[in-house]
Amino acid sequence: MKSITNALAFVGGPLLFVVILLFFHPPGMNDQANAVLASTVWVAIWWIFEVLPISVTALLPLVLFPLSGALTIDEAATSYGHKYVFLYLGGFVLAIAIERWGLHRRIALTIIDLMGTGISRIILGFMVATAVLSMWISNTATSVMMLPIGMAIVQQLKDNPATKADENLLFGKSLMLAIAYAASIGGIATLIGTPPNLVLAGVLLEIYGIELSFVGWMKFGLPISVIMLASCWWYLTRVAYKFEDSEFPGGRAEIRRLLKDLGPMKYEEKVVFGVFITTALLWILRSLVLTQYLPALDDTIIAVAAAIVLFILPNRDGSRKLITWEEAVALPWGIILLFGGGLTLATGFQSSGLAEWIATQLTLLQGISLLLLLFIIIAAVNFLTEITSNLATTAMLLPVLAPMAYSLGVHPYILLVAATVSASCAFMLPVATPPNAVVFGSGYLRIPDMVGKGIWMNVFSIALVVLAVYFFLPLVWDFDPYTFPAGFLQESE
Secondary structure, rough: HHHHHHHHHHHHHHHHHHHHHHOOOOOOOHHHHHHHHHHHHHHHHHHHHHOOOHHHHHHHHHHHHHOOOOOHHHHHHHHHOOOOHHHHHHHHHHHHHHOOOOOHHHHHHHHHHHOOHHHHHEEEEEEEHHHHHHHHOOHHHHHHHHHHHHHHHHHHHHHHHOHHHHHHHHHHHHHHHHHHHHHHHOOOOOOOOOHHHHHHHHHHHHHOOOOOHHHHHHHHHHHHHHHHHHHHHHHHHHHHHHOOOOOOOOOHHHHHHHHHOOOOOOHHHHHHHHHHHHHHHHHHHHOOHHHHHHOOHHHHHHHHHHHHHHHHHHOOOOOOOOOOOHHHOOOOOOHHHHHHHHHHHHHHHHHHHHHHHHHHHHHHHOOOOOHHHHHHHHHHHHHHHOEEEEEHHHHHHHHHHHHHHHHHHHHHHHHHHHHHHHOOOOOOOOOHHHHHHHHHHOOOOHHOOOOHHHHHHHHHHHHHHHHHHHHHHHHHHHOOOOOHHHHHHHHHH
């Protein structure tokens, strides 16, 4: 069935492109906007049905935009070298160094050890460790690293003769879901934590000329992440799974054995940790203090500088650098191409006038409650990302939501942030996110486990994001949600 669907989508994408380009010419839409729309439909269909790897599909605008007259090749190619592409690149080089020297494993085990030995506390420790790491390195890498540690702990409980067999199975299921959920939730907290956050930053810069700083995002993202993580832990240990044995015999001993196996903290770990802490502090302090003395400094410069430092600093015996180019080429280049494709679509929407045309077509939504609109957008994105890439989803939707905000006379932050955060809240299916797929491969979970427990996390996350965006976001970012700012309009024109 999937092959038939893919075949239809393979043909349907270019067919609709031709039909729209040649025959769809509504009043008020110029030829350039028509070309952008036709190209976007083709890209969207191939993204949704994954006809090709989504990173390959992200290259289509480089071909379609120039040939259809949407943008020149120079204009289309510029977004693939956007500054936020290099912010992600620098952040990922730092993550590779952390993984190369085993620092992530030490951080995770230390956090788990500090949390205590009760079953629920062990799960909390895993969730905190996973979320903290996911704030800075990819959620895929985080979950892959945490999975064997989690399975070792489950095995320790299984080996205890005093432990009930079903208790072990429940603990295994709960811990696997905890790792997957925490990896997605942690990424919400920082600008580099998950790709959709950077797509949002790029769209805000491309369309409105507004720079979203690292600390600016954290003011909103970190509290939401903490609340969602705490609620998820309570749900997994009090509602989804209930444990009669509150203590975990031998749990701390197993954690400390794993820590002991790591040995003392190596020189390389200390240096990488120093670079990591310095980079994080610079990101946080940049907009608060440092721009007074270095106005040109921004988050991308800090990330790239940190990456360069890691290529310069040697290991203890001077036999190699902390990170080599051979290790750095493991970068997720596909995600970088997806960034470029998404930002190219945003540029096309704006420069062609398609965004303005869409805004004029949305008069039917005039008068709808903003709270209801938020709920519709957040719920739709939440369940759409169960079957599509969250990065591709935000790349498709954000350029459409921007003109919708103008049409409805609401602040664009409301709609754009709502879609961005909800794209990171897919908890039901293994295909929804890489962390879900990773833990599904552990053997402890079946599809009904993930759907049955995950749907309630989806419902909770929809409610939380609606409330957070409607009530909390305007407070921390200081704007009126019911006003489209005049300054933004000048930028968008």
